[in-house]
């Protein structure tokens with residue numbers, strides 16, 4: 275009986291093997307792509323990952339004066355603080371997305387609505403291509419700001435969250451001044 279059983283086991287193994295092979299992508303297909311996907315542009319990363327999440331952090335601690343009365347906002351519930359955490363994490367990872375080589379500033383042929391005040395995407399691209407190390411340093415500066423904010427969120431410290439929001443804004447502007455805003459004539 276023994277040889278028969280192991281033969282059965284072997285035939286089960288053989289039957290499974292081709293199915294497993296077919297499910298895995300072939301190595302030949304995998305090497306045609308770089309490690310990261312760069313379909314989304316830097317403009318997309320700003321609008322999808324960085325800007326809305328920075329707004330969420332900046333608006334979390336605020337004082338609104340309305341006709342119905344004044345209201346002070348700050349994160350209070352577990353969900354509030356978790357939402358803050360997700361916003362900070364998205365900015366940290368947005369910073370990584372900015373550093374992925376080969377990601378374009380904007381789709382080819384894109385322009386800006388305000389050419390007097392902003393560099394065109396091609397001009398931004400040229401500056402970026404000239405010195406990747408400098409670009410990455412600005413992205414890491416943004417990450418440092420978001421990581422500091424994450425610390426305040428983990429400590430559930432609304433004052434520090436508000437204070438570090440200013441440093442985060444400075445990290446945005448430092449890069450924008452260098453790459454995006456055209457100097458005043």
Ligand code: HEC
Nearest residue numbers: 317320324325328380395398412413416445446449453454
């Ligand atoms: C490493 C550099 C860098 C950092 C840091 C950075 N930005 Fe940007 N940002 C850019 C560049 C370059 C553009 C211009 C892209 C283009 O031409 O659309 C831009 C554009 C934008 C835009 C306009 C997008 C559009 O549709 O034209 C917004 C909004 C924006 N950034 C928000 C932010 C905020 C908020 C932060 C900080 C929390 C930030 N950025 C940090 C480089 C940076």
